[in-house]
Amino acid sequence: MGNMKEPPFGSTIVMEIPISCGFPSPAQDSKQSPLDFNKLLIHHPSSTFCLKAKDSSLTIFDINKGDLFIVDASLVPQKNDLIVVDFEGVITVKKLIKHNGTLFIEDTEGKVPMKESIHIKGVICSIVRNIR
Amino acid sequence: MKGLCDCNSFFASCERLFRPDLIGRPIVVLSNNDGCIVALSKEAKIQGITRGTPYHQVKETLDLMHCAVFSSNYTLYQDISDRVMDVLSQNVYNMKPYSIDESFFTLPEYMSPQKLRATMTQYTGIPVTIGIARTMTLCKVANYTGKHRADGTFVLKESDEKAILQKTPIEEIWGIGRKKSELLHHFGITTAYQLMEKDDLFIKKKLSITGLATVMELRGTPMISIEQNETKSCCSGISFSHPMTSREELEVAISCHAQTLSDKLINKGLSCQKIGLNIFTNRFQADFLSPYGTTVLDEPTDYTPTIISAAKQILAKIYCPGQYKGCRIWALDIQQNKGRQLDLFHSQSYARTMEKQDKISKVMDSINRKYGKGFVKSGAQMGKEKNDLMKRDYLSPFYTTQWKDIPKVILDE
Numbered sequence: 001m002g003n004m005k006e007p008p009f010g011s012t013i014v015m016e017i018p019i020s021c022g023f024p025s026p027a028q029d030s031k032q033s034p035l036d037f038n039k040l041l042i043h044h045p046s047s048t049f050c051l052k053a054k055d056s057s058l059t060i061f062d063i064n065k066g067d068l069f070i071v072d073a074s075l076v077p078q079k080n081d082l083i084v085v086d087f088e089g090v091i092t093v094k095k096l097i098k099h100n101g102t103l104f105i106e107d108t109e110g111k112v113p114m115k116e117s118i119h120i121k122g123v124i125c126s127i128v129r130n131i132r
Numbered sequence: 133m134k135g136l137c138d139c140n141s142f143f144a145s146c147e148r149l150f151r152p153d154l155i156g157r158p159i160v161v162l163s164n165n166d167g168c169i170v171a172l173s174k175e176a177k178i179q180g181i182t183r184g185t186p187y188h189q190v191k192e193t194l195d196l197m198h199c200a201v202f203s204s205n206y207t208l209y210q211d212i213s214d215r216v217m218d219v220l221s222q223n224v225y226n227m228k229p230y231s232i233d234e235s236f237f238t239l240p241e242y243m244s245p246q247k248l249r250a251t252m253t254q255y256t257g258i259p260v261t262i263g264i265a266r267t268m269t270l271c272k273v274a275n276y277t278g279k280h281r282a283d284g285t286f287v288l289k290e291s292d293e294k295a296i297l298q299k300t301p302i303e304e305i306w307g308i309g310r311k312k313s314e315l316l317h318h319f320g321i322t323t324a325y326q327l328m329e330k331d332d333l334f335i336k337k338k339l340s341i342t343g344l345a346t347v348m349e350l351r352g353t354p355m356i357s358i359e360q361n362e363t364k365s366c367c368s369g370i371s372f373s374h375p376m377t378s379r380e381e382l383e384v385a386i387s388c389h390a391q392t393l394s395d396k397l398i399n400k401g402l403s404c405q406k407i408g409l410n411i412f413t414n415r416f417q418a419d420f421l422s423p424y425g426t427t428v429l430d431e432p433t434d435y436t437p438t439i440i441s442a443a444k445q446i447l448a449k450i451y452c453p454g455q456y457k458g459c460r461i462w463a464l465d466i467q468q469n470k471g472r473q474l475d476l477f478h479s480q481s482y483a484r485t486m487e488k489q490d491k492i493s494k495v496m497d498s499i500n501r502k503y504g505k506g507f508v509k510s511g512a513q514m515g516k517e518k519n520d521l522m523k524r525d526y527l528s529p530f531y532t533t534q535w536k537d538i539p540k541v542i543l544d545e
């Protein structure tokens with residue numbers, strides 16, 4: 001644009017500016033709705049809730065402070081799942097592990113055998129992390 | 133077979149959902165304005181606390197029993213209720229919600245009540261009782277029996293009906309109120325079975341035709357049906373945290389409730405053609421005032437500003453000086469938005485206004501959903517926050533509907 005020449009003095013420029021609707025977009029029929037993160041991350045909305053990590057725990061969980069857990073209560077916990085439990089009156093995150101055929105729940109403190117009184121509230125199916 | 137799913141101490145169970153420290157502890161939930169006890173947990177019931185008691189009367193007793201006290205968090209209860217109903221509807225046929233914590237349904241043949249109850253409790257975290265029987269009224273009886281059983285379910289078989297109904301006090305029958313129970317006591321009727329044995333004429337005379345329907349249901353003939361979406365009116369109301377005297381003050385309060393009402397209509401996809409407003413002073417004082425007025429709108433609407441100005445119009449008509457304790461505002465003559473009937477003589481410009489109103493309502497609603505209730509509001513509501521109007525000193529977080537309120541977990545102690 002910078003080196004556009006000025007027209008000579010006195011000359012007339014005729015400009016033809018076509019204004020039309022143009023050719024219809026050939027992609028219009030292929031339009032899809034935008035990516036929906038709810039669909040990606042939440043499979044059972046009525047049994048899913050969120051929790052936020054209040055601190056980091058890098059040793060066994062690789063979790064940062066502020067990570068958002070998406071917890072699905074409808075899933076059946078399997079070994080190596082991160083699970084949310086009511087443990088001694090507190091909601092907390094543990095890892096479900098299997099050792100010599102027995103189930104344990106593990107955290108940084110160590111592992112304890114899984115028992116009836118430990119109530120599993122759900123399985124963490126995704127972790128959302130804001131890295132900035 | 134028909135079934136009834138009833139959430140156990142629903143409000144208390146919701147409060148407990150993210151507070152495992154409250155498991156086994158007594159809980160009470162207070163009414164709007166922290167006035168009376170509206171709901172309580174089993175543990176509080178056992179200790180002799182009753183529903184309807186003014187909070188200040190039992191405050192010390194509750195403290196002594198280490199009771200957890202909550203203001204009513206209807207945002208939370210409604211969200212959990214929606215989840216409960218959704219999970220239920222995926223597991224049964226023909227679900228018909230009856231209240232925020234109860235729903236009737238038809239049990240599929242392949243599903244056992246125990247399995248249904250286990251699924252409900254696992255998926256939603258809310259303990260429920262399942263009652264199965266031939267009619268809805270008998271389902272209520274089955275539920276009453278199920279509440280006292282360890283597995284929280286009860287199937288009332290036809291062959292067991294007599295034995296169970298002989299043990300069911302009439303006060304517990306669905307549709308028989310306390311007054312009718314007292315009346316029946318005079319005739320020596322104390323159990324459901326005794327009532328069933330009476331002849332139809334006696335029942336119709338003493339309990340009217342609806343009472344007869346109840347008795348027919350007890351005998352095993354389905355008489356009652358619950359139809360969904362039959363909302364005829366919708367109401368928003370509250371008692372104020374302090375008495376209000378000036379019209380300006382009342383206008384702000386009423387505008388807030390007009391907004392709540394309009395939100396309710398928008399969420400349900402309804403419009404109303406008539407607005408009703410009632411303001412009232414203390415019922416127990418000699419100079420009790422409770423003026424009521426209505427106004428008919430030009431067109432059915434769910435548009436907040438229209439509802440607010442209609443409510444203000446009524447206020448101007450009915451206001452007289454007094455110490456007002458509360459207000460109630462109704463949406464009347466309600467209809468579904470789909471196929472809303474426009475007046476034949478309304479011009480195209482009117483249709484355009486409608487479209488614009490629709491857009492504004494939708495935008496306001498979506499902003500409020502994203503950033504929290506009351507984030508954008510109509511100018512009429514300025515000056516006061518709704519929460520200031522209502523005392524909610526013990527409100528729990530909106531655990532499931534607000535980002536800022538989602539529960540936090542500690543990983544390393």
